[in-house]
Amino acid sequence: MSMAEPRPLTASSAASDPVGGGRPVYEIARLSKTYARNRLTALTDVNLTLHKGEFVSVVGSSGCGKSTLLKIMSGLMPPTTGRVVLEGRPVTGPRADIGMMFQQATLLPWKTTVENIVLPIEIREGRAAAKAAIPRALELLRLVGLGDFANVYPGELSGGMAQRASICRMLIAQPAVLLLDEPFSALDELTRDFMNMELQRICAEQQATAFLVTHSLAEAVILSDRILVMKPRPGRIVEEIVIDLPRPRTLEMINTPRFGQIVAHIRDLLGKEAFQ
Ligand SMILES: Nc1ncnc2c1ncn2[C@@H]1O[C@H](COP(=O)(O)OP(=O)(O)OP(=O)(O)O)[C@@H](O)[C@H]1O
Known part of the structure; x- marks a missing residue:
């Protein structure tokens, strides 16, 4: 060879x-x-x-x-x-x-970007835990260049921006592996x-x-x-x-x-x- x-x-x-x-x-x-x-x-x-x-x-x-x-x-x-x-x-x-990401961002249209990102925590641990996770969600949004889009609704995001938001949603629980x-x-x-x-x-x-x-x-x-x-x-x-x-x-x-x-x-x- x-x-x-x-x-x-x-x-x-x-x-x-x-x-x-x-x-x-x-x-x-x-x-x-x-x-x-x-x-x-x-x-x-x-x-x-x-x-x-x-x-x-x-x-x-x-x-x-x-x-x-x-x-x-x-x-x-x-x-x-x-x-x-x-x-x-x-x-x-x-x-x-286990963090997962799919072809479609599947963000809930009636929740803001940051609310979507803490959603996995809200589902698993309740509202108080989701609220406590907001600073980390904002930090992740800055990491992916969406710092100014925390409070907009998914309808205002482009496809690439929506996928960036779903990267944050995947990372919020600090998963051991990303699939x-x-x-x-x-x-x-x-x-x-x-x-x-x-x-x-x-x-x-x-x-x-x-x-x-x-x-x-x-x-x-x-x-x-x-x-x-x-x-x-x-x-x-x-x-x-x-x-x-x-x-x-x-x-x-x-x-x-x-x-x-x-x-x-x-x-x-x-x-x-x-x-x-
Ligand atoms: N629920 C199911 N019941 C029966 N057979 C299935 C099921 N899901 C997948 N298969 C079969 O198992 C094989 C592997 O399918 P799989 O979807 O894992 O392939 P893939 O590599 O992901 O394909 P693609 O690239 O087209 O998405 C295929 O022959 C498929 O027909």
Whole structure:
């Protein structure tokens, strides 16, 4: 293998090879999922460890099991077999220390931005706790550049601004892990690029441990320390790629030969079926 090639690792080594030396935060071992209704094996023998401060993405063709994996990781769905452990405790349902972000911001239109951000606390711990969390919500709004928009309603926010607000809502409970389900795919390309750079900055500032599902290879490469490549029937991790581009990443890196090589390598791994 030449030095210019991405360094491929086997899927089984994914569980034991920390990037940046962080401690293990989220651990999945021998995970499988068979949907009872159609007896479809959506995932088989998935092993994965996320280390503190690490950004890991998963890519793969439609139907390879990415959403199934994310639902299990978030506690929304039980696995058929295997171990799912966050901060030493098995994940058996939704938890306050799991932060989630989706394609749509899903802010409540009758609540102001800051009220939306403290909403998870209000739901879990009541009004007094939500009120006490407002200073932290305002601090988070400043972190994402929305300091002046705390008291406006979501209808007055652009798509990118609404997603920034949902980053704050995700971070308010100081989650141990961030699970990101194509958070910027509904945005136009320029805003999406910008938001990815913002996400990188925020994750670095918060030392966040993040797991991203995306259809965009470029997005996965620009953001990640490692990329897991999945294949379908049955859904499994076939390769792990360590992204050795320096940090902080910049959009200019997208035009470098190294970036192009890594994307081409992943595209080859995915094969033609991923793009049909
Ligand atoms: N609730 C369900 N019941 C039965 N089969 C399901 C269910 N949800 C997903 N599947 C099947 O499991 C497989 C994996 O689906 P999943 O949605 O996890 O894939 P994905 O990689 O997220 O796809 P996409 O990229 O298109 O969102 C697919 O074959 C899908 O048809």
